[in-house]
Each structure stands twice: as C-alpha cells, then as structure tokens.
Amino acid sequence: MSDNRRPRLDTPRETRRQLVPRPNVDADAFGVFAESFARYMGTAKFLLWMTAFVAVWILWNVLAPESLRFDEFPFIFLTLMLSLQASYAAPLILLAQNRQEQRDKVVAEQDRQANARAHADMEFLAREVASLRMAVGEVATRDFLRSELRGLLGDIEDLQRPAAPDDSQPPPDQVSRPGP
Template identity: 85%
Template sequence: MTDRRVRLDTPRESRRQIVRRPTVDADTFGVFAESFARYMGTAKFLLWMTMFVAAWVLWNVLAPADLRFDEFPFIFLTLMLSLQASYAAPLILLAQNRQEQRDKVVAEQDRQANARAHADMEFLAREVASLRMAVGEVATRDFLRSELRGLLGDIEELSRTEPEDPAQAPPDRVQRPGQ
C-alpha cells in the first residue's frame, strides 16, 4: 500500500508538458525596428505610400463598379493605413528608446572624458605655477648682464679714481702680497 499523504513542504510534480514560448532576440528586433523607423522617415517611403494611396483611390473611383474592392468612403484603405500606423508607432518608439540608451552611454563617456581632461588641466596648471616659482628664483641672463655691467662700471670708476702708486692708496684699498 502506497502512502498518498500530501506533503506541503515539497512541490507537486507537474503532469502537463510546459510549452516554451518562442523567444525573440531583443537586439535583433531592435535593429529591425531602427531600420524600419529609419526607412519610414525617408522621402522614398513617403513617395511610395503616396503612390499606393493614389493608385488605390484612382482604381476605386475610375474602375467599373464590379471591379472596385473598396467603395466610397474608402473604409478598407482607412483600415489598412490604421493597421500600418499601429505597427509603425511602437517600432518608432522602440527605435527612439534604443537611441536614447546609446545617447546616455555616450553622454556618460563624454562626462568621464571631460572629468579626466579637467583633472589633467588642473595638474598642468599646478606644474606651470611651480615652474614659474622655480624660474623666479633662478638668475636670468638679463639679470646677470645687468649685474656684470654694474660691476664693470664700478671697476672702471675705481680704476679712474685710484692713484697709480699702491703706497699712496688709502689703507682699505692697499693690495697685500699674495692677493
């Protein structure tokens, strides 16, 4: 005799087969939606659609009554155009959503690139400031020239005012041997 008690802590075995739903690759469908939306935004599509509607209207106005398939007020044409619009609108929205996601990724990459460029500029500004400070402490060529000209002027002035004989020179100007 088998135990037919129901256990609540274990799931029941399924008796029916699970039918798998067909899967659609979202990326492939998105690419199709984008190409469809791109085509619908062209003059070529508008020209073909205009020619189709004009041919439909002309056939149903000019053809003999027994060959017309859409009597006035063109209800079947309206139905077909509504059907086309009901499929076009979601496909266009899907394409716009995918473009928006790409734009977000690009905007984030641009923001990161701008942040890196800003950090690089700040670093370079600090480096330039430190170089300016270091160069400010270094004697430049013009400074050395002006100092040497000043010393040359002092030497010329001293040579003009000093006596020829070192013995007659004042005590602070006397040359000592070995100097």
C-alpha cells in the same frame, strides 16, 4: 504525521512547463530591424510610395467599374490597412527611439568622463605652469648676470691697477693705527 503536499520554504518549487512555448527572439536583431524600419519610414521615398499607394487605391475604387472594385464601402478597407500599418509602425518607432536614447546615454556618459579627465589634466597643467613660474622667478636672468659680472670685472680691474701715490694719504705701511 507529515503532510507531503505542503510546500517547504527551503526547497525551490518545480518549474512549470509552458503550454505554448514562447518564441526565442534576438532582441538586438529585432531592434536593428526596428531602427531600419523607422529610418525608412522617415524618408521621402516612403512618403511618395505611400501617397502613390493611397492615390491608386482611391482612383481604382472611384473610377473602376463596380464589378472590379475591391473596397465595396467608401474606403473602409483602406482605412483598415492604414490603421494596421500605423499600429505596427508606432511600437517599432518607439523601440528605435528607446535604443537611440540608450546609445545617447552611453555617449553622454563617455563625454562626461572625457570632460572630467580633460578638467583634471587642465588643473594639473595649471599647477605645473604655476610651479614653473615660481621657479623661473628664482632664476637669475641674463641681464642680472651681466650687471653682476660687469660689477665684478670693475672690482677686479680696480684691484689690478697700481695705486698712484696720493699726497693726501700716507702709504699703507705708514698708516697710524689707533691704539687701545
């Protein structure tokens, strides 16, 4: 007898329905919002507006008649508002920092790859320059060619000059040759 209620390992389980549907949030759009919020919170404009807000709050609750004050206890509601603002600001700033860190990693990797390519190119060029230096070392220079041509020109001029009879040497056809 088989028990149909026991789950089998070779078949996937049915997906469970959620009682409360999760909101579908575009992570990139939310990240852009977090970055713009964090960027704004780091400006002097934000600090001035926040300082003005706190100053107006304190002045109103100190100088206004008791019937018009909205923070009954000594600034409890102001403290609550500032804590609420900080509790939302901190995660948004962290999210913005995480996104910046990811961008920095991508840029660092691209820089590393560009440096590796530049290093390889420099090594290639260094080998090419070394081979060119070796090849140039084997090439005849202008001064060397001039000296060789002058020497050959001198030899040609010597051969073209008629030989003056020399009393000390016999003519070439009368030169005695040693015998065997």
